[in-house]
Amino acid sequence: METVNSLDELSFEEAMEKLETIVSRLENGDVPLETAIELFQEGMKLSNLCGGKLELVERKIEMLIESDQGFHKKPFAPANEDKGE
Structure with a gap:
């Protein structure tokens, strides 16, 4: 399994690809329990990493708004934040 330090160095795309591979292996159900637990833990780390990278990008995005x-x-705000959800 990867270490946390090497996971931090992955690009978003690389992390998503690794996460998809892990999900596929777990969905097949043909891995021993110990391996499944390790894969799940690595998947959670990758999921958190991807979420963090997306949040960082969202903070950097600015939208141009036309007014009179x-x-x-205007700072980026996801649609669900605009509605107070």
């Missing part, structure tokens, strides 16, 4: 005064910058 022209265009202005």
Whole structure:
């Protein structure tokens, strides 16, 4: 299994690919229990890593909004945050 330090160095795409592989192996159900537990733990680390990378990107995104005064910058807010969900 990967160590946390090497997981942190993965790109979002690499982490997602590894996560998809783990999910596929677990869905097949042909891995021993000990291996399944290790795969699940690594999958959770990868999931958290991907979530963190997405949050970081969301904070960096700015949207241009057109108003009567022209265009202005507005920090990115996902649709569910705009609705107070």
